[in-house]
Amino acid sequence: MVSPGELRLISELTEEGAEFEPEITDDGAVSYPSVGLILDDSDGDPGEVLDRFAARGVLHDEFVSKVYVCPECDAEGMQYTSVCPACESAHAIEMAVFEHACGYVGPVSDFEGEGEDGYSCPNCEMALQSEDLDGERRYVCQECAEVFDTPDHRLWCRDCLYMFEPGEAIERALYRYSLTDEGEQWLDRHQTARRVIAETLQERRFETEIDTTVTDESGETHPVHVLAEDVLLGERRIVSIDETPDAEGVGAFRELAASVDAHPIVVTTTGTVEAGVAERAEAADLTVLTYQPDGTLDSNYEVIEDTSHHRSVFQRLTAAVDVPVWKGQ
Template structure:
């Protein structure tokens, strides 16, 4: 199961809040990019992979937008379909009407025969044919080398450098758009509910609480926190981040922020599951792990698993509940 980061959750929130109608692709320098998603994710997160992971889990809906073909020579997307001569490769191939002579069996363009309203005369054998009885066909003539063929080559030509390539040689890029899925809104609400529940729990214990707070540390670094709580009288500060399934990098980021803010770190898993590596790192660094139960209570009870793919996602849980 793919793990959703905090910034990836923001991708879903943008759709739910209608800040973005959908994440749509564009091709830049031969690469499919999602500009609006790039603005949300960190530099080391790849928009396509993040969006695809959300689509695989039913949080986002993926729509096929088509394909673009890039020039294998210059990677321009200005490729147009054309036909080419199989003998010399020229694209100056034109479909013509051909006539087959009944006397010498020669097939040639209609312009090579002398015609009037009722008769056609072959210049090679002087056979005369009636216009109604003659056999006609359509063939392609290369105006560059004069060769004719029943089936020219299919090709793509780059309008930027005129490079000609077979369709199978062009660089194919598949385009998808991503919109909020059927379960996406409910999943998002579950993640945001967990943050709210943690904030309310700390507020009930007398802390001054902020949700989605950006706090500047002693180093001058701004830290984005899901929950920031402070007791000015006692001089105590708590910082909490909420994740569906926390990664080691989430723990490291929380530890760094807590040290810079002189605060106690709290890690919250909305699924109540963490990996062995995360649990060990949290214990060594004195990070408190909490979970938010389905009834909205905060507890210190959580499961430790060797493999995060064994943990059921929220989508799997609500899908099972509806059966």
């Protein structure tokens, strides 16, 4: 099913250069605030809706950047820290370190104290000159006193404070979305299909509303593409639009229609429906129409197998073709 919210969303991108930009919220989450405002609650997560339309070729997804998600609590926006390789404390600081001939290694400040020049080794107590102390910059752990050149890398979560190796983080890519040429045609086809079915119902003396909501008995509102009412005859129609209606979507739409005392009309924009839909259409409490490329509506449609099944058959076929090529190399 294409929802009214989804159609509104895609139509927002018709202006030259129009894009949906990802934003990072204060708590590090990825969001598309403008998309959330356009969609209905029933459309679900804005990011998932955009992703789905990109997979269909309606939207182009351009990579922006990546964020890292906490493997413990799913929060986003990890902090980097270097840590001591011995005790994993982040409190390891780079400073001037001196190694005395006796083997003692420590920050130059450890050598301050006794001696003529004010310096001595805290281990062997040998007096030292300041020029002896040619310290080099190394890390000194303030927790366990380990001295080292290369710290380990960690990320830590600001929410649950869990610290972990960078490889453990869940990586999430951010994309911005724009309309493709194919998407423009897709939008035009679906918007025109909706206008044509509304006009057809108007010709039959229905009063129609496009992109509106219906309220069921429990007071819950549901978005619909077209609501048509004949007040005189007390008749209502609601319209759903889809590329290839499937049994599950149509079943839910029929239930909605029953709950608002309306007859359901399903318009396919490809002229195809899945097998389960055809069975329901035979039962006469459902009308299925095809929106033709010439801009007219037709009551004929083609029945195809489950589209998800088709996809898996296609993948198996691809795999079967790939194997001999790979083996031959």
